[in-house]
Amino acid sequence: SRTVRAGESVLDCGTGTGILAILAAKEGARPVIAIEKDKSMAEVALNNVKSSGMADKVQVYCKDAAAHKQAMSVVVMSMMDTC
Secondary structure, three states: OOOOOOOOOEEEEOOOOOHHHHHHHHOOOOOEEEEEOOHHHHHHHHHHHHHOOOOOOEEEEEOOHHHOOOOOOEEEOOOOOOO
């Protein structure tokens, strides 16, 4: 809640499980875009977004974050093994 404010646009790069995107959406960020390069992890993120009730607020994409061209207010990431 100290990083994301209601109404800000958020890009979660390498979303993994989608937790940061979900938390941003719960704080009122719009839009929230979660990008994951790994197909199986993107599916996990999508399932978690749906389970959290945030499917109408978080868009999950399976692609390289470098391909994202839309300007965003906040970029978040939690890279555990690579940067």
